[in-house]
Amino acid sequence: xxxxxxxxxxxxxxxxxxxxxxxxxxxxxxxxxxxxxxxxxxxxxxxxxxxxxxxxxxxxxxxxxxxxxxxxxxxxxxxxxxxxxxxxxxxxxxxxxxxxxxxxxxxxxxxxxxxxxxxxxxxxxxxxxxxxxxxxxxxxxxxxxxxxxxxxxxxxxxxxxxxxxxxxxxxxxxxxxxxxxxxxxxxxxxxxxxxxxxxxxxxxxxxxxxxxxxxxxxxxxxxxxxxxxxxxxxxxxxxxxxxxxxxxxxxxxxxxxxxxxxxxxxxxxxxxxxxxxxxxxxxxxxxxxxxxxxxxxxxxxxxxxx
Amino acid sequence: xxxxxxxxxxxxxxxxxxxxxxxxxxxxxxxxxxxxxxxxxxxxxxxxxxxxxxxxxxxxxxxxxxxxxxxxxxxxxxxxxxxxxxxxxxxxxxxxxxxxxxxxxxxxxxxxxxxxxxxxxxxxxxxxxxxxxxxxxxxxxxxxxxxxxxxxxxxxxxxxxxxxxxxxxxxxxxxxxxxxxxxxxxxxxxxxxxxxxxxxxxxxxxxxxxxxxxxxxxxxxxxxxxxxxxxxxxxxxxxxxxxxxxxxxxxxxxxxxxxxxxxxxxxxxxxxxxxxxxxxxxxxxxxxxxxxxxxxxxxxxxxxxx
Numbered sequence: 366x367x368x369x370x371x372x373x374x375x376x377x378x379x380x381x382x383x384x385x386x387x388x389x390x391x392x393x394x395x396x397x398x399x400x401x402x403x404x405x406x407x408x409x410x411x412x413x414x415x416x417x418x419x420x421x422x423x424x425x426x427x428x429x430x431x432x433x434x435x436x437x438x439x440x441x442x443x444x445x446x447x448x449x450x451x452x453x454x455x456x457x458x459x460x461x462x463x464x465x466x467x468x469x470x471x472x473x474x475x476x477x478x479x480x481x482x483x484x485x486x487x488x489x490x491x492x493x494x495x496x497x498x499x500x501x502x503x504x505x506x507x508x509x510x511x512x513x514x515x516x517x518x519x520x521x522x523x524x525x526x527x528x529x530x531x532x533x534x535x536x537x538x539x540x541x542x543x544x545x546x547x548x549x550x551x552x553x554x555x556x557x558x559x560x561x562x563x564x565x566x567x568x569x570x571x572x573x574x575x576x577x578x579x580x581x582x583x584x585x586x587x588x589x590x591x592x593x594x595x596x597x598x599x600x601x602x603x604x605x606x607x608x609x610x611x612x613x614x615x616x617x618x619x620x621x622x623x624x625x626x627x628x629x630x631x632x633x634x635x636x637x638x639x640x641x642x643x644x645x646x647x648x649x650x651x652x653x654x655x656x657x658x659x660x661x662x663x664x665x666x667x668x669x670x671x
Numbered sequence: 672x673x674x675x676x677x678x679x680x681x682x683x684x685x686x687x688x689x690x691x692x693x694x695x696x697x698x699x700x701x702x703x704x705x706x707x708x709x710x711x712x713x714x715x716x717x718x719x720x721x722x723x724x725x726x727x728x729x730x731x732x733x734x735x736x737x738x739x740x741x742x743x744x745x746x747x748x749x750x751x752x753x754x755x756x757x758x759x760x761x762x763x764x765x766x767x768x769x770x771x772x773x774x775x776x777x778x779x780x781x782x783x784x785x786x787x788x789x790x791x792x793x794x795x796x797x798x799x800x801x802x803x804x805x806x807x808x809x810x811x812x813x814x815x816x817x818x819x820x821x822x823x824x825x826x827x828x829x830x831x832x833x834x835x836x837x838x839x840x841x842x843x844x845x846x847x848x849x850x851x852x853x854x855x856x857x858x859x860x861x862x863x864x865x866x867x868x869x870x871x872x873x874x875x876x877x878x879x880x881x882x883x884x885x886x887x888x889x890x891x892x893x894x895x896x897x898x899x900x901x902x903x904x905x906x907x908x909x910x911x912x913x914x915x916x917x918x919x920x921x922x923x924x925x926x927x928x929x930x931x932x933x934x935x936x937x938x939x940x941x942x943x944x945x946x947x948x949x950x951x952x953x954x955x956x957x958x959x960x961x962x963x964x965x966x967x968x969x970x971x972x973x974x975x976x977x
Binding site: 390406430432441452456459477478485 | 696703704706732735736737740741742743744752755759761762763764771784785786788792793795805822826837838839884887
């Protein structure tokens with residue numbers, strides 16, 4: 366049952382591939398990026414770094430975490446409880462030559478050789494701020510800002526180019542008092558709107574919820590909305606269908622509790638984060654300004670160093 | 672049975688953590704990077720981009736592939752046959768609320784909940800050039816150069832900071848005639864030596880082999896050495912123990928055959944690649960110049976834009 370919107374997404378995806386913005390891979394929902402696309406993603410990072418540097422944080426720390434972490438991190442952030450449908454664990458092969466022979470024999474006859482692998486304890490991270498909370502475990506935080514960029518995995522394969530299984534996020538995260546955490550989120554909802562509007566996008570900011578799993582998840586989602594914990598930054602890529610390209614979250618003391626992080630007033634730390642969906646913003650800019658970068662408004666090209 | 676070398680590696684790792692260069696995570700062999708470390712990695716990419724731009728290729732194309740791809744890619748590159756011990760496949764959860772309850776019940780009692788997941792068909796890439804071969808499937812190549820950067824996964828957890836499970840590679844890949852592919856590899860063995868020496872590292876280049884699996888693998892490895900297909904670029908981080916920080920490979924027509932890629936003379940395409948181990952080079956620079964970037968030689972800081 367394909368809708369008009371589904372069709373628009375597929376056609377936009379085809380255009381992106383045709384003009385070298387996206388490179389299909391052997392996996393559904395996984396795309397490589399062409400040179401122009403990667404240049405836009407780099408420009409967005411440089412631009413947001415500059416804006417972050419102008420803000421008044423006690424410290425701005427740039428850290429970088431790889432896409433792989435421990436399975437334990439998914440449990441300790443409650444991701445297994447809240448978003449089991451999205452997580453990814455890593456299986457590896459630890460057999461001997463005989464077991465390898467059996468693996469290859471299965472592969473040669475088209476049998477599912479992957480079933481001969483075992484869980485490794487490694488997992489993919491679904492958000493670039495998760496490793497930070499583990500890093501800060503047991504510490505006292507004072508409203509410092511962390512600037513993070515990295516690859517995330519979420520198991521939602523789709524033909525919609527905006528919904529990638531593997532994508533990059535630039536996040537700004539503050540841990541501290543409730544005021545510091547919430548204030549940080551609200552600051553970036555404003556800063557990001559200004560930034561994205563300066564690139565020619567029409568932006569709305571709306572209250573939102575995460576895709577919590579199952580029936581119990583519906584309660585969590587409505588609680589999240591009522592408490593105004595999550596806001597999305599949207600732009601209308603397809604007529605009548607705003608697409609989220611960034612979001613700001615106030616986690617209250619969720620991560621502070623799970624990782625024993627304390628604010629300077631002695632209370633359990635609150636956290637707030639703001640994440641730019643780098644590929645989504647890049648795609649929204651192509652939808653807005655066209656597939657030829659040379660035809661983009663010169664102010665946009667200058668801002669993104671294109 | 673801990674050797675002196677093991678001890679030196681562990682002590683160097685502790686020093687890196689203490690001074691904020693590496694950030695331990697909940698997973699063995701997986702490290703985050705601090706601000707200085709990431710700045711060095713960025714500087715290395717900028718520097719190698721500039722050198723690549725000065726070479727005489729028919730084209731220099733920058734593409735970017737995410738860390739995730741299809742399990743099929745591991746089979747079609749023969750990675751499952753040659754390096755099963757290093758690969759990683761991704762498992763996901765596709766159950767209903769009842770299955771989720773059972774997952775959480777297992778997790779709560781410390782049972783291995785990961786066994787309730789299923790193979791997804793997604794896999795992690797072990798080298799950033801692999802997705803390129805699939806992208807070029809069925810095409811004719813003319814010695815163009817591809818510049819790729821990305822995260823790789825290799826299942827070899829270790830306490831040696833130089834041996835990370837998740838690490839980044841900057842690769843230069845040429846597909847074309849035998850002469851183009853081999854010439855490209857040899858060019859970069861020279862260029863990389865110059866680049867790394869200009870950063871103050873003492874470099875040797877030596878014939879090498881990949882860690883092919885099992886008894887049959889030993890034959891493949893010695894064949895690879897005899898045919899001089901692989902060379903490593905090494906620096907002596909610990910006395911008497913050179914560490915590979917980059918490598919150049921001539922794959923002959925291996926990938927050209929597997930992905931039906933043709934050179935302009937009508938023959939099956941050969942490929943050659945050169946890969947910088949970005950974290951390894953960064954760590955070698957810290958070992959050489961110390962943990963305080965401000966004390967690094969000014970020529971090195973200038974070259975890396977630190």
